[in-house]
Amino acid sequence: MPRLAPRTESRQLLGVLWLLLPLAVTGGLIWYGLVHTPEHRRSLFGVQGHAVILLKAQLGSALLGLALIQLLLALWMYGRLPDGRACVKM
Missing domain, CATH: 1.20.5 (Single alpha-helices involved in coiled-coils or other helix-helix interfaces)
Structure with a gap:
């Protein structure tokens, strides 16, 4: 073998x-x-500071969106989301 x-x-x-x-x-x-x-006059994201502020705003918005998605997925995984079927009365 x-x-x-x-x-x-x-x-x-x-x-x-x-x-x-x-x-x-x-x-x-x-x-x-x-x-x-x-080249010491250039930063990592451009010559002006406006590009850095825009980049930080975009990254912050993306991280907020990802945090909300993670929160929703955690609520779904642990069964804490309200069920739409429970509101319907027979």
């Missing part, structure tokens, strides 16, 4: 790759920092 465990060679190779991954990411970040020069 064949064994289901992976071979030790492939496990060792996988272990070496996991050890090399942080080194590759660090090398890529160092290379990116050396190649690109920062």
Whole structure:
């Protein structure tokens, strides 16, 4: 009957790759920092502050919408939403 465990060679190779991954990411970040020069007059979202205020307003509205959806889903999951059938009298 064949064994289901992976071979030790492939496990060792996988272990070496996991050890090399942080080194590759660090090398890529160092290379990116050396190649690109920062421009201090520009912010992350544009030159003017109005773009930042607009971005914050849009992100806040999106987060409020997601919080409401999460609240509704939690109420539905725990059966706390009012049932429309209960209002109908026979």
